[in-house]
Amino acid sequence: MAEVLMEAIGQEALTERLARHVEEGSLAHAMLLTGAPGRGGLALALTLARHLHCASSAASSKPCGTCPSCMQHDQLQHPDLHFTFPVAKPAGKDKALSSDQLDVWRQAVLELGPHFDMQDLRDRMSLGNKQPFISVHEAADILRRLSLTAHAGGWKVQIIWGAHMMRVDTANKLLKLLEEPPKKTLFILLADNTEALLGTIISRTQILTIPPISAGRISERLKAEGGEAEAIQDAVALCEGDLAQARRLIQRDSAEEFTMFIEWMRTCFARDGRKAAGIADQFHDLGRESQKAFLAYSLHLVRQCIVGNYGAASAVRLRSAERAFAEKFAPFIHHGNVHDMQSDLERAAREVAGNVYGRTVFLDLSMRMMELLHRPQ
Numbered sequence: 001m002a003e004v005l006m007e008a009i010g011q012e013a014l015t016e017r018l019a020r021h022v023e024e025g026s027l028a029h030a031m032l033l034t035g036a037p038g039r040g041g042l043a044l045a046l047t048l049a050r051h052l053h054c055a056s057s058a059a060s061s062k063p064c065g066t067c068p069s070c071m072q073h074d075q076l077q078h079p080d081l082h083f084t085f086p087v088a089k090p091a092g093k094d095k096a097l098s099s100d101q102l103d104v105w106r107q108a109v110l111e112l113g114p115h116f117d118m119q120d121l122r123d124r125m126s127l128g129n130k131q132p133f134i135s136v137h138e139a140a141d142i143l144r145r146l147s148l149t150a151h152a153g154g155w156k157v158q159i160i161w162g163a164h165m166m167r168v169d170t171a172n173k174l175l176k177l178l179e180e181p182p183k184k185t186l187f188i189l190l191a192d193n194t195e196a197l198l199g200t201i202i203s204r205t206q207i208l209t210i211p212p213i214s215a216g217r218i219s220e221r222l223k224a225e226g227g228e229a230e231a232i233q234d235a236v237a238l239c240e241g242d243l244a245q246a247r248r249l250i251q252r253d254s255a256e257e258f259t260m261f262i263e264w265m266r267t268c269f270a271r272d273g274r275k276a277a278g279i280a281d282q283f284h285d286l287g288r289e290s291q292k293a294f295l296a297y298s299l300h301l302v303r304q305c306i307v308g309n310y311g312a313a314s315a316v317r318l319r320s321a322e323r324a325f326a327e328k329f330a331p332f333i334h335h336g337n338v339h340d341m342q343s344d345l346e347r348a349a350r351e352v353a354g355n356v357y358g359r360t361v362f363l364d365l366s367m368r369m370m371e372l373l374h375r376p377q
Contacts, residue, residue: 212241
């Protein structure tokens with residue numbers, strides 16, 4: 001098994017930039033790192049926390065790796081390093097708290113490294129169809145923890161992973177603390193995007209966008225993890241600089257989703273309502289997370305068709321089998337329907353995430369597709 005890397009792969013420039021802020025004493029008290037989790041935001045946050053806690057950091061631009069604090073960080077057990085992440089309310093309890101899943105979180109980081117996403121985490125937390133979130137009870141727990149004196153007398157670091165999944169009441173409860181945190185307290189919020197965050201939260205943080213990891217570095221890492229050359233080539237082309245997504249692409253070839261998408265599109269083009277109802281049953285039986293994955297895959301194929309249509313063939317990110325289909329299907333995706341098609345797929349994904357009955361969502365979406373595929377350019 002390949003060695004787990006805790007460093008932010010391919011993000012050396014950002015790592016050095018944060019280290020300079022530590023050395024110069026110019027570190028913001030609240031930071032918001034945005035970008036897909038697989039790009040390494042958590043790795044940057046952990047490296048920064050380790051630097052702040054390292055007993056030798058004053059004499060070096062990097063954590064020493066050997067002092068007691070660094071050794072505690074190796075196991076994610078430093079007493080002044082706190083984690084918050086989305087969870088679901090467990091059976092028999094009236095609160096959803098990260099502390100109930102903290103062992104699962106630590107195990108995920110130590111086994112996968114810090115380049116993982118919510119799909120990886122929810123598989124380990126056995127959430128089923130429950131939707132994870134960051135509750136107002138979590139905010140109260142953060143307030144309690146950070147009001148205590150630092151165990152080592154130095155920095156307290158609070159990492160909020162998946163901050164875009166905070167409830168509004170949670171965010172409101174944290175506002176004052178983010179604006180005026182206790183002395184030597186650092187907040188690091190990690191969010192896939194800023195769209196779901198309150199503007200008041202964003203305004204209280206220093207935003208740092210995590211860029212995609214280069215294709216070369218992702219390829220290098222996948223090879224070290226034992227990936228096969230052809231699968232790595234496809235994964236690198238499709239993952240958009242996201243190592244978590246690249247690993248998932250290596251493990252899953254999307255053949256079933258591709259087959260279902262082809263059948264669905266042919267059915268919609270033929271305006272075959274009876275067959276569409278059968279595919280809706282198939283969609284419903286997938287379960288919520290697989291439904292979301294199929295809609296995301298469908299959105300990906302639609303977007304790739306429009307990219308190819310407008311003379312950017314070199315920018316198309318499809319496997320060979322998908323590319324052959326897309327070349328025939330692309331003429332039916334054009335400026336007259338693509339915007340509505342994307343909007344309808346995104347709306348369906350939101351409805352599925354909101355626990356709307358899957359069969360109803362898919363039937364409604366199919367009716368829309370029947371109209372859109374025949375809409376003139």
